[in-house]
Amino acid sequence: MQQAKFCPQCGTPLQEAQFGDRMRPVCPACGYIHYVNPVVAAGTLVEERERVVLIKRGVDPRTNTWGLPAGYVEADETAEEAAIRETREESGLDVALDDLLGVYSFGSAEQMRGVLILYAAHTIGGELHAGDDALDARYFAPNELPPDDQISFWTHRKALHDWRRARAVTYRAATEAEAIAAMEINLKYGQPPRDFLAIVRQDASVLLIATDGQTILGYATLAVDLPGETVRLDNVFVLPASRRWGIGTRLLTSSLDYARRRGVKRLITELDASNPAIVVYLKAGFRICGYLDLSLFQQPTATHPVLFLTYRIGD
Numbered sequence: 292m293q294q295a296k297f298c299p300q301c302g303t304p305l306q307e308a309q310f311g312d313r314m315r316p317v318c319p320a321c322g323y324i325h326y327v328n329p330v331v332a333a334g335t336l337v338e339e340r341e342r343v344v345l346i347k348r349g350v351d352p353r354t355n356t357w358g359l360p361a362g363y364v365e366a367d368e369t370a371e372e373a374a375i376r377e378t379r380e381e382s383g384l385d386v387a388l389d390d391l392l393g394v395y396s397f398g399s400a401e402q403m404r405g406v407l408i409l410y411a412a413h414t415i416g417g418e419l420h421a422g423d424d425a426l427d428a429r430y431f432a433p434n435e436l437p438p439d440d441q442i443s444f445w446t447h448r449k450a451l452h453d454w455r456r457a458r459a460v461t462y463r464a465a466t467e468a469e470a471i472a473a474m475e476i477n478l479k480y481g482q483p484p485r486d487f488l489a490i491v492r493q494d495a496s497v498l499l500i501a502t503d504g505q506t507i508l509g510y511a512t513l514a515v516d517l518p519g520e521t522v523r524l525d526n527v528f529v530l531p532a533s534r535r536w537g538i539g540t541r542l543l544t545s546s547l548d549y550a551r552r553r554g555v556k557r558l559i560t561e562l563d564a565s566n567p568a569i570v571v572y573l574k575a576g577f578r579i580c581g582y583l584d585l586s587l588f589q590q591p592t593a594t595h596p597v598l599f600l601t602y603r604i605g606d
Contacts, residue, residue: 379417
């Protein structure tokens with residue numbers, strides 16, 4: 292890692308001096324202290340029809356390897372703006388950001404350290420083609436991803452491994468043993484107590500689970516309110532470590548499939564207005580149809596209204 296030799300304020304040669312918890316370059320003339328901060332990069336994981344966008348790098352480092360659209364953040368832009376710009380420049384796609392996927396450190400003590408901020412995104416325009424500093428740009432399904440030694444950086448490999456693993460999650464009705472396991476998860480994470488065992492034993496209700504092998508990553512409970520009319524979605528929960536990878540959205544999709552199989556006209560649910568998951572419901576096609584301000588009923592603990600959402604089957 293290249294060290295600064297001269298003071299950028301007065302031009303005096305810098306000297307090593309103890310400052311804080313380490314030796315730092317300090318100007319003996321004006322007192323300037325030179326801090327070496329990590330660089331910041333931003334990028335996107337753009338998914339469309341169960342496929343992810345990768346670009347083939349045309350410049351060093353790692354020329355001719357595949358990676359996610361990403362690059363360094365300029366001083367006059369936000370990380371979000373940089374992620375959108377880099378995606379457009381490298382892949383030709385205009386995107387909107389959906390969620391923060393992760394923050395990854397890279398580099399070493401001998402090299403410049405950096406931080407990659409990665410966002411989930413979806414396309415809103417443009418056409419996929421190799422742009423600046425890229426040789427190629429393609430969509431890859433989970434089973435089509437290049438081998439690890441052809442992925443540009445370990446940060447990109449980690450994100451793609453997580454994405455591929457999330458795509459392999461299965462969604463189905465729970466068994467009685469899995470209902471008991473889900474109740475334990477509910478208790479562990481402080482969710483409202485629910486008798487999932489009773490739910491799986493009834494014909495007019497179901498506990499849907501998202502599983503990675505034998506591990507339950509999330510669940511949703513549904514019950515038929517009015518045969519032929521309404522299915523109620525009581526709650527959707529995903530383990531904190533498994534969020535941001537589309538599992539909640541796919542639990543909603545599975546819930547809609549269940550409602551269609553029951554031949555009902557709509558799926559309804561309710562959420563606290565402060566719940567950030569509302570965005571997931573709206574993107575899945577739910578619409579807000581009303582709200583209830585519980586504070587009007589002299590409930591002092593109610594700080595936000597309850598929103599009622601509905602999804603009309605067939606819309």
